[in-house]
Amino acid sequence: MPEEKHRHEPDTESVTLGHDAARHLGSLKPPIYETSTFVFETAEDGKRFFERAYGPAGQGDDGEIGYIYSRLDSPNLAPAEARLAAWEDAEDAAIFASGMGAITTMLLTFLRPGDLVLYSIPTYGGTSTLMKGLLSDFGVVTRPFASTVSIDDLDSDLAGEDDLAMIYVETPANPTNELFDIAMTAELADRHGALLVVDNTFLSPVWQKPLVHGADLSLHSATKYLGGHSDLTAGAVCGGRDDIERIRRTRYEIGTTPSPSTGWLLGRSLETLRLRVTQQTSNATRIAAFLNEHEKVRKVNHLSLLEPGEPGYEIYKRQCLGPGAMIAFEIMGGEPECFDFLDAMKVIRLATSLGGTESLASHPWTMSPPTVPDAEKRSIGVTPGLIRLSVGIEDPADLIIDLDRALSVV
Ligand code: PLP
Numbered sequence: 001m002p003e004e005k006h007r008h009e010p011d012t013e014s015v016t017l018g019h020d021a022a023r024h025l026g027s028l029k030p031p032i033y034e035t036s037t038f039v040f041e042t043a044e045d046g047k048r049f050f051e052r053a054y055g056p057a058g059q060g061d062d063g064e065i066g067y068i069y070s071r072l073d074s075p076n077l078a079p080a081e082a083r084l085a086a087w088e089d090a091e092d093a094a095i096f097a098s099g100m101g102a103i104t105t106m107l108l109t110f111l112r113p114g115d116l117v118l119y120s121i122p123t124y125g126g127t128s129t130l131m132k133g134l135l136s137d138f139g140v141v142t143r144p145f146a147s148t149v150s151i152d153d154l155d156s157d158l159a160g161e162d163d164l165a166m167i168y169v170e171t172p173a174n175p176t177n178e179l180f181d182i183a184m185t186a187e188l189a190d191r192h193g194a195l196l197v198v199d200n201t202f203l204s205p206v207w208q209k210p211l212v213h214g215a216d217l218s219l220h221s222a223t224k225y226l227g228g229h230s231d232l233t234a235g236a237v238c239g240g241r242d243d244i245e246r247i248r249r250t251r252y253e254i255g256t257t258p259s260p261s262t263g264w265l266l267g268r269s270l271e272t273l274r275l276r277v278t279q280q281t282s283n284a285t286r287i288a289a290f291l292n293e294h295e296k297v298r299k300v301n302h303l304s305l306l307e308p309g310e311p312g313y314e315i316y317k318r319q320c321l322g323p324g325a326m327i328a329f330e331i332m333g334g335e336p337e338c339f340d341f342l343d344a345m346k347v348i349r350l351a352t353s354l355g356g357t358e359s360l361a362s363h364p365w366t367m368s369p370p371t372v373p374d375a376e377k378r379s380i381g382v383t384p385g386l387i388r389l390s391v392g393i394e395d396p397a398d399l400i401i402d403l404d405r406a407l408s409v410v
Contacts, residue, residue, distance in 0.1 A: 099221025
């Protein structure tokens with residue numbers, strides 16, 4: 001349930017927010033409430049809790065504990081929600097059982113048949129599959145746009161269309177680190193009375209706070225940096241109190257709620273968010289510089305390498321607080337050379353997903369949903385020679401030795 005708006009820096013808030021030891025037998029850390037349901041002391045309490053959960057938004061802010069059933073809400077969600085809201089400079093946040101759970105719950109809350117959604121490409125394969133598939137099947141019109149299209153051109157394409165309901169932007173984009181301008185997109189969304197939603201998974205709120213630049217909602221695959229240890233799947237949406245309350249009500253209905261232990265793990269992980277992300281980013285910056293000089297590497301996309309005049313440089317300076325720890329690089333060669341490289345790594349693991357303490361590499365050309373045709377992949381910079389690297393917290397020298405060794409077999 002929503003916490004009062006934070007007062008300190010997120011680094012301070014995120015070690016305590018959302019947990020009151022006095023309500024939990026003095027336990028310094030939140031205990032895990034592994035229960036599916038909650039006993040009401042009286043029938044009157046049960047009635048009041050239901051009225052509050054399903055009544056007009058904002059009724060739950062009186063500080064009374066009133067849990068009903070763990071599909072709706074449970075005590076282990078509050079610390080993670082309050083801490084994430086502090087990180088994102090948001091009034092409130094809601095968490096989910098996965099990133100796709102967060103995205104789907106948010107889309108179902110705000111979209112209706114006939115609505116138009118513009119979505120940026122490249123975007124995470126699961127999201128584009130949803131946009132092109134199920135969402136379209138339910139009568140929502142979805143239209144992709146690339147970063148090469150100017151906001152003015154997007155606006156003129158919309159002339160005469162009054163049903164733009166949402167602009168959905170993933171920035172930096174998975175897997176190529178393409179940047180989209182949040183403030184300019186927010187202006188376009190405002191002009192059309194549409195919501196601007198930003199997937200902030202790649203940079204985390206340590207390096208990017210979309211709401212500060214005019215987005216209405218910032219969402220995450222919390223499986224990645226927020227969870228940070230590759231041991232949970234979760235999602236999150238952050239934004240204004242009313243929007244989040246509406247999204248939370250959809251979560252009640254469709255059950256995209258995380259388990260108590262997932263909520264607990266996520267709240268715990270947010271305490272170390274900056275420490276992890278700062279180390280990962282410093283490692284990634286060293287690795288990007290190393291790869292950039294390597295003779296077997298054709299091209300490296302890491303935000304630390306953006307130069308004045310390059311597309312994205314100005315956006316980076318305005319909107320990002322750091323370059324993050326995701327690198328996309330193209331090795332000399334195609335699929336066979338990438339496979340040799342990936343199979344030769346010893347420290348870095350070959351796995352999909354990202355944002356954990358360990359470094360992971362994957363091959364987006366072959367390791368993404370088959371719904372994206374090859375021509376479309378090439379058009380968004382996903383080529384057979386592209387490797388995606390999520391840099392962890394290991395000693396950067398060990399990672400560089402591993403990369404050098406693996407590149408030597410190419
Ligand atoms: N958004 C981005 C940018 C992602 O990379 C992912 C997953 O990789 C998702 C959303 C979906 O999140 P999840 O896998 O937690 O459902």
